[in-house]
Amino acid sequence: MSAVITQWVLPILVGAATGILSGFGVGGGTLLLVYLTTFAGVDQHLAQGINLLYFLPAALTALPAHWKNGYIRRDALLPAILAGLLLSGAAAWLATGLDTGLLRRCFGGFLVILGLYELFGPAPGKKEGN
Amino acid sequence: MKREPLKFSISGALAGVANGLFGGGGGSILVPLLTRLCRLDQRTAFATSVAVILPLCVLSAAIYLFRGKLELMAALPYLIGGLIGGILAGKLFKGVRIAWLRRLFALLLLYGGVRCLL
Structure with missing residues (x-):
């Protein structure tokens, strides 16, 4: 019974909670990574792979509403996606060849920089009712 | 332009x-x-x-x-969760206050980052 909870119930609940944030674009994926690597004890590479896959259903179900509500800047998509694919492909290839410990340290540094920036960085962009 | x-x-x-x-x-x-x-x-x-x-x-x-x-099997429960979360996100996005979400998010990032570095 407890195996069902740790292997299914908890992952589904955590995935749903971070999935809401992912669908908002607020960094749910980063949070899921933190959960997987620091709480669930999942290996860094596997955690990153899980996170990549998990984003697909979260994004696919959130996007139709965003599109319909007019929140997607359409002319950004093509240039950003093309450049992004090029770099993400190369980076994924590099990451899957890196030592787990090294990757984990780099990831930790990345999180600290992101967190400090979110807390103390300049307030983002134009003011908008949120 | x-x-x-x-x-x-x-x-x-x-x-x-x-x-x-x-x-x-x-x-x-x-x-x-x-x-x-x-x-x-x-x-x-x-x-x-x-x-x-x-x-x-x-x-x-x-x-x-x-x-x-x-491993696909290890990812499956998170995929199911992500699916549920994504649907909720699409419905809730209009009304959410993003500012406090970001603060909570930042604190969790710092916690995770420090844990990974230590």
């Missing part, structure tokens, strides 16, 4: 590096770039980042899988 595609490309490229290297965090880089460099309003930047990151995840996930770093 002509420089906009270049700015979008730079933003997408940097998000791509994080996406491939760390398997996530692309949106956390992309949103500030979209608001500051590309001058989108916040809500548009958040939603647009989701649309940009999606294809990057497909490619990166395929590479992780191909290179033997990903």
